[in-house]
Amino acid sequence: MRTTAPRALRVGERALLVELAGGEETEAFHAELLRRRAAGTLPAVREIVPAARTVLLDGVADPDRLAAELSDWEPGPLPARVGGAVEIPVRYDGPDLAEVAALWGVSVEAAVRIHTAAEFRVAFCGFAPGFGYLTGLDERYGVPRRATPRTAVPAGSVALAGPYTGVYPRSSPGGWQLIGTTDAVLWDTGREPAALLAPGTRVRFAAEGVVTGGGR
Amino acid sequence: MTDRAVVVVRAGALTTVQDLGRSGYAHLGVPRSGALDPAAVRLVNRLVGNPETAAVLETTVDGCALRPRRTVTVAVGGAPCPVRVDGHPAAWGTAVRVPAGSVLEIGAATRGLRAYVAIGGGVDVAPVLGSRSTDLLSGLGPPPAAEETVLPLGPDTATAVRGSVDAPPWPGPSDELVLRVRFGPRDDWFTAAALRTLVTRAYRVSSASNRIGLRLEGPALERALRGELASEGMVLGAVQVPPDGRPVVFLADHPTTGGYPVVGVVREADLGAAAQAVPGTPVRFTPVR
Structure with a gap:
């Protein structure tokens, strides 16, 4: 891994935006922040918000001092992949599935196999509570957003945009390519934790009603 | 039915429950939300003897009207506006007693946009992720008030002397x-x-x-x-x-x-x-x- 020191940009009076070289470095840096917070060696921070290539630290008493500290950090290793992934059952019946398969140059069946074979990780959340941006598909499977967003995407829609897969926690407007539907509840404030997917969570999608080789 | 509640008689353009917001969930896509003018919230809460973190009502442009089911102490702050209790003028920016069954009318803002209404005991809707605030982006917290909405109140535990606090009167928004x-x-x-x-x-x-x-x-x-x-x-x-x-x-x-x-x-x-x-x-x- 590259060992470029992260670049910390000031954001107003109380925040820092730490820029990293790429997605993996961002995940590793985020994990390092959480380790230090758990160990009590990180100054008090109100929010730690990972994104595609940055981590925002908001509610920091002395951002310049923290920025100076960060530059000395050794890049931590990527978090170990221990424990099982969250499995999300999907009916691959989305209105854009055929178009996505065509963009990938494969059959619909093969597209489903590609999507269910990948192991995903929640890179970050945003857009709506419980909406995770999942990475894990090979780069060549990136797809553009739809030219015209839909005014209402149903809750539980499994969708693709750019390098990401996402699941809509509730009905909302959206421009992602819809490939399927799940009954999994992504967000429920009556539940602890409310979010099924948090940054760092590993995820697999399983085709519902499709019997795979060794599976049940 | 508990009498520890107020009933919304007129909801106004947009009246929401707000406190000082949700902290610590931004990484899950949860906005901070909370009152847009937190200084006003702290002040009106202090005026009625609430903790500063108690939930209040945030009105927009044209105020709202409320009927408490029991006698309550209220304070209206933020945007200056006329305040009436059963049609009689009452004070803005100080604690006011509203008898059970009377109508508290918060009129249209004469300057500014958003008035804040603190009620003794605080608005006691169920907190979501540590806050009672209505978040209009993601739909967390109670929906905006509508006519006949019943807002439960917490027990009024104020012990402080109410009615005035050592805060300078707010001059209202400036022209620029x-x-x-x-x-x-x-x-x-x-x-x-x-x-x-x-x-x-x-x-x-x-x-x-x-x-x-x-x-x-x-x-x-x-x-x-x-x-x-x-x-x-x-x-x-x-x-x-x-x-x-x-x-x-x-x-x-x-x-x-x-x-x-x-x-x-x-x-x-x-x-x-x-x-x-x-x-x-x-x-x-x-x-x-």
Whole structure:
């Protein structure tokens, strides 16, 4: 891994935006922040918000001092992949599935196999509570957003945009390519934790009603 | 049925339950939410003897009317407005006793936009992720008040002497909104001319402003860099510049991540005034370090 020191940009009076070289470095840096917070060696921070290539630290008493500290950090290793992934059952019946398969140059069946074979990780959340941006598909499977967003995407829609897969926690407007539907509840404030997917969570999608080789 | 409640008689344009917001869930996509003018919330809560964190009502433009089921102490602050109890004038900005069954009428703001109504005991709707605030971006918290909405109250445990606190009377919003802005983190996405434009030219508050952002009308800010910025975390007060070049100052219900560059961040202390600026108010940004 590259060992470029992260670049910390000031954001107003109380925040820092730490820029990293790429997605993996961002995940590793985020994990390092959480380790230090758990160990009590990180100054008090109100929010730690990972994104595609940055981590925002908001509610920091002395951002310049923290920025100076960060530059000395050794890049931590990527978090170990221990424990099982969250499995999300999907009916691959989305209105854009055929178009996505065509963009990938494969059959619909093969597209489903590609999507269910990948192991995903929640890179970050945003857009709506419980909406995770999942990475894990090979780069060549990136797809553009739809030219015209839909005014209402149903809750539980499994969708693709750019390098990401996402699941809509509730009905909302959206421009992602819809490939399927799940009954999994992504967000429920009556539940602890409310979010099924948090940054760092590993995820697999399983085709519902499709019997795979060794599976049940 | 408990009598520890108020009934909404007139909901007004937009009346929501607000406290000081949700902290610690931005990484799950949960906005901070909370009152747009938190100083006003702290003050009205102190006036009725509530903790500063108690939930209050935030009205927009034309106030609201409430009927308490038991006798309560209330205080109205934020935007100056007429206050009446059963048609009789009552004081703004101080504790007022409202007998059970009477109607408390909070009239249209005479200056500013948002009035805050603290009620002894606080509005006691169920908290969601540690806050009772209505978040209009993501739909968390109670829905905006409607006619006949019943809002439960907490037990009134005030022990402090009520009616006055040692706070200077708020003069109301000024004719011009001055926002102190610190450039960054993405000022390098804009031309030097655009940065000068932001801090020298006049803007105006757009009527499209809401709890998510203060939208501004005025000269567009030209970008030096084309292309797309990868989504990144957003803070309160961020001045985000969408493709049309007109800056938007993020307020409490702002999204937690965004893909448009943030040219600068407004001081948090200036955002209460931003939330009280009526559409058409002139806006001037002044750079700070």
